Amino acid sequence: MIGAKEVEMTLTQIERSVWETLQADVQRPGSSFRYLNLCSVDHALTPKARIVVLRKVDPKRRSLEFHTDTRSPKWRELTGNPSATVLGYCPETRLQYRFEGHVTLFEPTSDYAVSSWSALPFHTRNTYVGGPPGDELPEPHTTKEILLGNTDSQQGHDRFGVIVFSVALLDWFKLSRESNIRAQFGYDENGEILSRSWVNP
Known part of the structure; x- marks a missing residue:
């Protein structure tokens, strides 16, 4: 039987490994x-999902950073409802x-987005x-032609937004043939751990 001390140590190691892996x-x-x-969730309360590139991780504050076009639907959705879920496998x-958590959006003119x-x-x-993003194109290569013809390094800056996702809950899940294992970790608004526990898969 695993004692409380060993369980706590194992949970601590799991939580640390998540942020080390992301970083x-x-x-x-x-x-x-x-x-x-x-x-995210749109104005009609329809769930929306898309793949984004992880740009930065702050293990201390338990936050993830993504970049996006401020004309995109996800920017509008997150402006209307900052609650979001991020999933990786x-x-x-x-x-x-x-x-699970919420986002803070940095507009193109903000100091953080400029930096x-x-x-x-x-x-x-x-x-x-x-x-x-999402506009209809006359043919699939139209965007590529625009990109190849662009030599202005500042073009597009007025559309560049930063999404900082603050984590409130981390659900860790390990798939195994023998027995799946699952754990959850809760954080406060500063990224400090509020709770850690094993949960039923």
């Missing part, structure tokens, strides 16, 4: 947890991370050139 995966383009599913480790923009390489800045 490392920001620098690894091919890693599973660099591409996460950001889920790694097929190699069979680990699922599910985060983040200045650190982006040109090819990434180019993804904000062209029409609004």
Whole structure:
């Protein structure tokens, strides 16, 4: 039988490993947890989900950072309702991370967005050139032609927004043939741990 001290230590190690993995995966383009599913709710209360690229992790404040076009539906959805869920899964480790929390949005003119923009390489800045996300195109290569023709490193800056997601709940899930394992961790508004526990898978 596992004692309380061993369980607490194991939970602590699990929680620490999540944030260490996320922080490392920001620098690894091919890693599973660099591409996460950001889920929001639109004005009609319809759930919406899309893959986003993890740009930055703050383990101390338990926050994740994503970048987006401020003309996108997700920006409008998160403006209307800042509550969100972020989901990630790694097929190699069979680990699922599910985060619940809320977002803070930084407009293109904010100091934080300006600073983040200045650190982006040109090819990434180019993804904000062209029409609004979701608009109809006459043919699939139209956007590519626009990107190839752009030489202005500042074009697209007025559409660049930063999403900072503050985690309130971390649900850690390990898939196993023998027995699935699940744990949950709660955080306060400053990222301090409020609770940690094993839960039924």
